[in-house]
Amino acid sequence: MSKVLLAASLVFVLGGPALAATTKVDIMVGGIDKQIYLPAMLTQRLGYFKQQGLDVTFSSEQSGIAGADALIAGEVQGAIGFYDHTIDLQGRGKELESVVQFSRVPGEVELVSSKLESKVHSFKDLKGMRLGVTGLGASTNFLTKYMAERAGLQVSDVTPVAVGAGNTWIVAMQQNMIQAGMTTEPTVSRALDTKLATILVDLRTEAGAKAALGGTYPAACLYMSRDYVAKHPAVTQKLTNAFVATLHFIATHSAAEIAAEMPPAYYAGDKATYIKALAGGKAMFTPDGVMPADGPPTVLKVLSGFDPAVKGHTIDLSKTYTTTFAAKADAALHIQ
Secondary structure: OOHHHHHHHHHHHHOOOOOOOOEEEEEEEOOOOOHHHHHHHHHHHHOHHHHOOEEEEEEEOOOHHHHHHHHHOOOOOEEEEEOHHHHHHHOOOOOEEEEEEOEOOOOEEEEEEHHHOOOOOOHHHHOOOEEEEOOOOOHHHHHHHHHHHHOOOOHHHOEEEEOOOOHHHHHHHHOOOOOEEEEEOOHHHHHHHOOOEEEEEEOOOHHHHHHHHOOOOOOEEEEEEHHHHHHOHHHHHHHHHHHHHHHHHHHHOOHHHHHOOOOHHHHOOOHHHHHHHHHHHHHHEOOOOOOOOOHHHHHHHHHHOOOOOOOOOOOOHHHOEOOHHHHHHHHHHHOO
8 A cells, every 4th residue: 555545544534633633743763873773764755744734843862761761751742662661661660661563573673792692692691791771771771681680690690881873883892981872773874884793682583572570561652641632632643644654665665665764874885784774673573553552561571670760669560551443443444
């Protein structure tokens, strides 16, 4: 289905813009040029927000925790980051929920400096090393801590270093500020193509995520405050309509066709590598924005192993995500 017909289906079935005037929405993204957050800019470029009567403005930070902080402070209406923040923050007394689930897996990779390739064969071999994460409260840090403990290490056996992604991650590895680190595309391909690093743990596929994390680990999503969703269901549905149409677009188009819609700056100077990475990773995205049923328990199990906000606390997973809006949008797209 073309991008025009995708949007037209939603406008026809769901009745077009619910509000008379264009509604302004601010969303913070934990690194808008990362491929794991591709649906953000792609939705904008495809014109789906405008077709839903929305004026969406994105702001971007290197780490997903910044989006959660901005959301809690009321600075934005939505955040695009990892689902695990909704569980962690419920343990801290904050109620946020995933409204549109972008991906079924983290899409992250733990890379090791090529200088250490002969010495590091498992996560356990990283003991005593400095490991790059996007931010100290970020999901990359959550995953790093979990994999350290699962490998038999203490959290204190490794030192997390906040290095962001992209150029800052690359420079940190080049200058030996970190010996290994977790990052995503297109940074992964840049590090591999230049022989800067090699793969230790690959969380870009369901098989890789299940092997490393013990199950399906839903990650990138649009999450919002439960209070905002309850008070603004029409706006929430409009946002969901736009993002679900984009997820359908990703599922039904080639990596080259998707890349053609993106700003050239996102290619990091190499469009062919960007397309190759996207072709290998676009299966991470859900086709419908609906949370996989077996995902939340895995994320809770992971965080319960080390996160003081979750460990020993009662977490109500039903309050950390909703499938209502995505299911409605997806059903509209399938009506002939």
